[in-house]
Amino acid sequence: EAYPALRPAIASLWARGGLPALYCSWDVTVVAGFLLGGSGFGVNEFLRRYLGALGGPQAQAQYSLQIAIGAALGSVIVTCLVTTPFEVLRLRAIEEASADARDADPGAGAGAGAGAG
DSSP states (O other): OOOSSHHHHHHHHHHHHSHHHHTTTHHHHHHHHHHHHHHHHHHHHHHHHHHHHHTOTTHHHHSHHHHHHHHHHHHHHHHHHHHHHHHHHHHHHHHHHHHHHHHHSTTTTTTTTTTOO
């Protein structure tokens, strides 16, 4: 197991590349975060209003819980579909940085890739 706990993982990354190693692929993480927040809020609000209008003038009063749950579920599904490609990019960037660090110091990454799929 390459990183058994948080503190040894941070120490290992720090030893391999210092502060930049801890912020590997920060750019992709920021893009995914903006998409997650923006699409999550936007889709949730859109679906709340759409489902409320679809149900008629009394829908918000009668079905407020159902509308909120339906909008939240729809928002989570759409947000996951939008951000998944950026999460894949982030993980690939981290994997490449780890491979580069292992190539630079072959003894540091012994067994790090075991069990990875």
